[in-house]
Amino acid sequence: MADLRVNFAGIESPNPFWLASGPPTNTYDQVARAFDAGWGGAVWKTIGEPIINVFSRYGSVDVGLTRMMGFNNIELITDRPLEDNLREIAAVKRNYPDHAVIVSLMVDSKREAWHEIVRRTEDTGADGLELNFGCPHGMSERGMGSAVGQVPDYTCQIVEWVKEVAITPVIVKLTPNVTDITYIARAAVKGGADALSLINTINSIVGVDLETFAPLPAVGGKSSHGGYCGPAVKPIALHMVSAVARDPEVRVPVSGIGGIATWRDAAEFIALGAGTVQVCTAVMHYGFRIVEDLRDGLENWMDDHGHRTLADVCGRALPNVVSWEDLDLNYHLVARIDQDKCIQCELCWVACEDGAHQAIRRIDTREAGNGKRAPAVEIIEEACVGCNLCAAVCPVRGCISMAQVPNDHPGVTWRDYAAGKGTLAPRSEHFHTATWSPRG
Amino acid sequence: MPTPDVTPTLSTEQLERNFADIAAPLTSDAALLEAAKCLFCYDAPCTHACPTHIDVPAFIKKIETGNLKGSARVILDANPMGHSCARACPVEVLCEGACVLNDRDEQPIKIALLQRHATDYALEHKLALFEPAELNGKKVAIVGAGPAGLSCAQDLRRWGYAVTVFEANDQPGGLNTYGIAEYKLRAETALAEVQMILDLGVTLRTGVSVGRDVSFDELERGFDAVFVGVGLGATRRLEIPGEDLPGVHEALAFIEHLKTHRYADTRVGRAVVVIGAGNTAIDAATQAKRLGAEHVTIVYRRAADDMPAYDYEYDLAKRDGCEFRFHTAPKRILGVDHVTGIECVRTEPGEPGADGRRRPVEVPESTHVIECDMVIKALGQVVRDDFARAASLTIEDGRMVSTKPTVFVGGDCANGGAEIVNAAAEGKRAAAAIHAYLQETGG
Numbered sequence: 001m002a003d004l005r006v007n008f009a010g011i012e013s014p015n016p017f018w019l020a021s022g023p024p025t026n027t028y029d030q031v032a033r034a035f036d037a038g039w040g041g042a043v044w045k046t047i048g049e050p051i052i053n054v055f056s057r058y059g060s061v062d063v064g065l066t067r068m069m070g071f072n073n074i075e076l077i078t079d080r081p082l083e084d085n086l087r088e089i090a091a092v093k094r095n096y097p098d099h100a101v102i103v104s105l106m107v108d109s110k111r112e113a114w115h116e117i118v119r120r121t122e123d124t125g126a127d128g129l130e131l132n133f134g135c136p137h138g139m140s141e142r143g144m145g146s147a148v149g150q151v152p153d154y155t156c157q158i159v160e161w162v163k164e165v166a167i168t169p170v171i172v173k174l175t176p177n178v179t180d181i182t183y184i185a186r187a188a189v190k191g192g193a194d195a196l197s198l199i200n201t202i203n204s205i206v207g208v209d210l211e212t213f214a215p216l217p218a219v220g221g222k223s224s225h226g227g228y229c230g231p232a233v234k235p236i237a238l239h240m241v242s243a244v245a246r247d248p249e250v251r252v253p254v255s256g257i258g259g260i261a262t263w264r265d266a267a268e269f270i271a272l273g274a275g276t277v278q279v280c281t282a283v284m285h286y287g288f289r290i291v292e293d294l295r296d297g298l299e300n301w302m303d304d305h306g307h308r309t310l311a312d313v314c315g316r317a318l319p320n321v322v323s324w325e326d327l328d329l330n331y332h333l334v335a336r337i338d339q340d341k342c343i344q345c346e347l348c349w350v351a352c353e354d355g356a357h358q359a360i361r362r363i364d365t366r367e368a369g370n371g372k373r374a375p376a377v378e379i380i381e382e383a384c385v386g387c388n389l390c391a392a393v394c395p396v397r398g399c400i401s402m403a404q405v406p407n408d409h410p411g412v413t414w415r416d417y418a419a420g421k422g423t424l425a426p427r428s429e430h431f432h433t434a435t436w437s438p439r440g
Numbered sequence: 441m442p443t444p445d446v447t448p449t450l451s452t453e454q455l456e457r458n459f460a461d462i463a464a465p466l467t468s469d470a471a472l473l474e475a476a477k478c479l480f481c482y483d484a485p486c487t488h489a490c491p492t493h494i495d496v497p498a499f500i501k502k503i504e505t506g507n508l509k510g511s512a513r514v515i516l517d518a519n520p521m522g523h524s525c526a527r528a529c530p531v532e533v534l535c536e537g538a539c540v541l542n543d544r545d546e547q548p549i550k551i552a553l554l555q556r557h558a559t560d561y562a563l564e565h566k567l568a569l570f571e572p573a574e575l576n577g578k579k580v581a582i583v584g585a586g587p588a589g590l591s592c593a594q595d596l597r598r599w600g601y602a603v604t605v606f607e608a609n610d611q612p613g614g615l616n617t618y619g620i621a622e623y624k625l626r627a628e629t630a631l632a633e634v635q636m637i638l639d640l641g642v643t644l645r646t647g648v649s650v651g652r653d654v655s656f657d658e659l660e661r662g663f664d665a666v667f668v669g670v671g672l673g674a675t676r677r678l679e680i681p682g683e684d685l686p687g688v689h690e691a692l693a694f695i696e697h698l699k700t701h702r703y704a705d706t707r708v709g710r711a712v713v714v715i716g717a718g719n720t721a722i723d724a725a726t727q728a729k730r731l732g733a734e735h736v737t738i739v740y741r742r743a744a745d746d747m748p749a750y751d752y753e754y755d756l757a758k759r760d761g762c763e764f765r766f767h768t769a770p771k772r773i774l775g776v777d778h779v780t781g782i783e784c785v786r787t788e789p790g791e792p793g794a795d796g797r798r799r800p801v802e803v804p805e806s807t808h809v810i811e812c813d814m815v816i817k818a819l820g821q822v823v824r825d826d827f828a829r830a831a832s833l834t835i836e837d838g839r840m841v842s843t844k845p846t847v848f849v850g851g852d853c854a855n856g857g858a859e860i861v862n863a864a865a866e867g868k869r870a871a872a873a874i875h876a877y878l879q880e881t882g883g
Contacts, residue, residue: 347479
């Protein structure tokens with residue numbers, strides 16, 4: 001049986017699944033229920049000077065049948081008195097000593113303010129601190145959150161202040177709303193961060209009400225930019241986690257955040273270097289119960305592949321993330337259509353024809369009188385550039401696959417080829433529609 | 441019509457329930473979910489399968505984007521009868537039967553219900569989806585305000601023709617108003633759909649029978665072109681003794697009475713025998729059952745597989761508790777001053793006839809009586825040769841044909857009897873042909 005226990009920058013956790021700082025970690029009751037459900041850790045919703053929230057705080061993006069494919073919020077940090085939060089944090093830690101309790105912090109950019117909040121938080125017995133340098137809305141206008149996290153010098157400075165007094169591990173939560181996140185990551189590490197967590201939410205306007213012209217989520221007909229999250233942001237987060245995890249100047253544990261909803265998502269983050277993963281939107285959608293399959297699925301996957309511990313898989317995909325100029329130009333693919341599975345929707349044809357490389361031939365079977373089961377589409381292999389688009393649009397799993405086309409040429413990267421080394425294998429020609437008849 | 445002798449004993453509430461919409465409309469949420477499932481096929485098979493070639497993926501995606509007005513316009517542009525078709529089309533053999541999801545071993549997209557969702561919106565909001573063009577000085581007469589004639593009228597008026605529709609009945613709509621099973625399409629719904637076409641500025645003259653109140657020649661002289669969509673005529677006769685006894689009814693007359701009166705005013709027998717197994721026979725049988733008949737028996741001289749009725753209709757009749765007696769042929773309707781029963785013989789398939797189908801052959805000594813107090817004949821209708829003669833049209837193979845350049849035919853009279861959607865398609869094709877002809881000849 002796979003061992004899901006982790007030690008993340010000195011913080012022990014029974015599994016890598018933590019609740020991210022946010023609405024699900026606002027109270028003792030919620031966090032206790034989450035731990036009862038099986039979550040390994042929780043990052044308490046950001047504490048600091050209590051704020052006043054607006055009514056209507058969340059906006060959602062639905063895609064087809066999927067609700068909340070993307071999600072944003074204009075909610076701020078905790079609106080509860082600091083004393084209440086600290087008392088409940090202490091109670092959680094006392095009642096759940098084996099779980100990871102981390103507290104997200106955000107205060108004014110003053111040394112004394114940070115010293116005080118760190119000391120008072122650590123008095124609760126919490127296992128670690130997460131510095132919220134990420135929220136892109138509301139707090140940033142007050143010089144906090146991403147206003148700090150977007151400037152490497154500020155980031156470094158505040159981490160230094162925190163580390164002057166902190167006893168427990170300090171995690172710095174990074175904002176994705178920057179040109180290159182690795183600069184901020186390096187600054188945090190330079191300031192003494194024990195670990196990083198990323199990504200915080202992405203600056204966004206989630207929509208516009210076309211009756212009232214109110215941006216969404218609307219507060220009396222008006223709105224403000226908010227933080228975007230949910231499954232839609234996962235690819236952005238995966239890239240940023242991998243960029244930080246690969247950076248030779250970072251070298252601290254990374255907690256992955258951004259659109260994680262399933263064990264597969266979690267495994268991908270871990271493969272790209274995340275030591276733990278944090279989940280918020282999926283819990284807001286479905287509740288704490290989702291942790292059951294997060295754990296079960298990850299364990300089964302690890303067992304099936306012979307991975308005993310998370311250390312065995314953490315970062316396993318990182319060596320495969322390379323620069324474009326290091327990709328093999330002589331690795332050729334071609335699409336193959338399993339005609340027995342084809343339902344003749346012709347989505348691949350129109351996608352390739354209008355949106356890609358004109359490498360699918362369409363046979364009008366109705367006109368040919370072949371009946372419905374005759375092939376309607378076929379790959380023009382000599383024109384196919386192996387781009388994957390047809391396989392991506394095909395609604396039948398396993399109908400279109402990408403097959404490698406072997407050649408006699410050794411691999412050659414752009415780096416080599418541009419330097420005059422190596423030769424290119426013969427490649428598919430780009431065909432224009434005009435050169436062949438749609439009737440085949 | 442002569443009415444049956446037994447008054448329905450069901451309560452008004454029960455009758456309302458029995459004749460309520462057989463398929464509940466989709467809620468907005470359900471429509472969005474269903475629309476999102478559509479794959480948006482390129483050159484979609486559903487569109488090919490529809491005789492009017494409605495761009496099905498296009499109207500479904502418009503539902504998904506919240507563009508119900510645009511969705512209804514796509515539907516009613518291709519098929520002016522798009523709402524009644526959404527309720528009455530045999531979609532399992534048309535669009536839904538062609539849906540590619542069938543090949544993924546899934547249920548097809550609920551195209552009919554989505555089409556109804558979009559057109560419901562247009563009817564409820566009385567949307568003016570189309571603009572009539574400025575009159576071009578040419579006039580077209582349309583004989584018969586059924587699906588074919590009205591579909592023809594919509595396009596012609598949109599293209600600038602002055603259109604006058606002559607209808608012998610009191611109400612327009614043809615069989616949409618008078619002949620579709622009540623639980624599929626009510627007269628008021630059919631009339632609301634017709635009104636959208638009339639609102640374009642089409643002139644309707646009801647209660648005017650061409651051939652009786654106005655001669656066909658007058659139409660030919662007074663208009664630049666004439667479209668004939670008069671439907672079919674009388675139901676075929678059984679040619680057996682007792683056929684004219686009180687208690688013997690024609691299916692279409694029975695249905696029309698039901699649709700033009702309060703339910704309680706259409707009387708039905710306790711034991712009803714329906715002769716024939718087409719879709720009209722099923723409509724008559726199920727509605728007799730829903731009116732309160734205790735026993736409904738459908739008598740058909742061939743096998744279940746030979747029935748002209750669609751599988752959907754067969755299933756519906758079985759669910760309604762109708763009994764099917766296959767390989768059974770009526771020989772004599774019994775009774776003195778009213779039907780008391782029907783004498784039948786059993787049959788078995790014999791040698792193939794001219795149509796290639798094996799002809800039923802009577803089994804010796806198989807005579808038996810089915811007791812009943814009502815007989816409904818649903819044997820199909822014959823083409824109106826009286827009208828054909830009056831209009832100098834020819835009849836070929838039971839279908840009306842025009843050889844005159846300014847006279848066009850379409851719908852049941854021209855196709856021998858088919859679906860609403862076929863009539864709509866033929867009406868539109870005729871409109872296009874009239875337009876082309878009048879442009880070519882300069883009218």
